Amino acid sequence: MEFDDKVPIYYQIKTAIYDRIIAGQLAPGDKLPAVRQLAVSLTVNVNTVQRALREMIAEGVIVSQRGRGNFVTDDPQIIEQLRERLITQYLKQLYDQLHRLRISDEQMIDELTAYIERQGDSNDNNA
Amino acid sequence: MEFDDKVPIYYQIKTAIYDRIIAGQLAPGDKLPAVRQLAVSLTVNVNTVQRALREMIAEGVIVSQRGRGNFVTDDPQIIEQLRERLITQYLKQLYDQLHRLRISDEQMIDELTAYIERQGDSNDNNA
């Protein structure tokens, strides 16, 4: 996995796992790979994985069972809240950024639409 | 100014100044506040300001004149390139984030539109 050197690695790991949960690649109740396995596959130290997990556990999204493994919560409500939280967070980020550049609401939509169309030229994204 | 503790301060300063340039609050040829003044108003060390400036100078957006001050480039082409670079960067960020959540292109536009409308309830944004 590629990391952005402007953001702590543990935080990027947390984000990546949350993304996989929301995308459905990790379903409620699913077991995560073992921490040592995660560390190897991310080419990162176990402690760094652990730090990411600690926060996800504190937020109730991951449930840890000593000796057994780490599991995605089976409470669909928590997942749904996470989904909304992430989407809003991402949208707000863009909105604030473009707003600071004095781009109007209407222009924002136009810019995103244009960007997506540019992407569509090279990819096969559903629409 | 408020800083996000997940991103280096010098980088956030750079971003903030670029935003002001693109927004037109800092016009081509304008003189920036003195580094010591910037440090005070941002409640940050001079070296941190200097580091942000060093990168902006390397990118040709800021021109430094020893003993006189730091100035926004008077080359409108550089500014325009910066503008496009920033906008694309911000859009790509959102696109990639929502794409990872398996949100379709169409849904993306809908989500952003909905977010902006929600904002409009409390703000007086132009559209």
Place this chain on the structure above:
DNA sequence: TCTAGTGTATTATATTACTATTACACTATA
């Protein structure tokens, strides 16, 4: 020419993130 206002450089220190290593605690199962 002196001085105040500028940018720039250097050294030392503190904090945080990350790594490396080792040890311990618990679970499941052969």
Place this chain on the structure above:
DNA sequence: TATAGTGTAATAGTAATATAATACACTAGA
């Protein structure tokens, strides 16, 4: 009950970021 697989904790070392303090280099104007 031994053992392999799991999570957790603790210690030490390194690198990057930020601060503090000082000094130096250049410019403009009194």
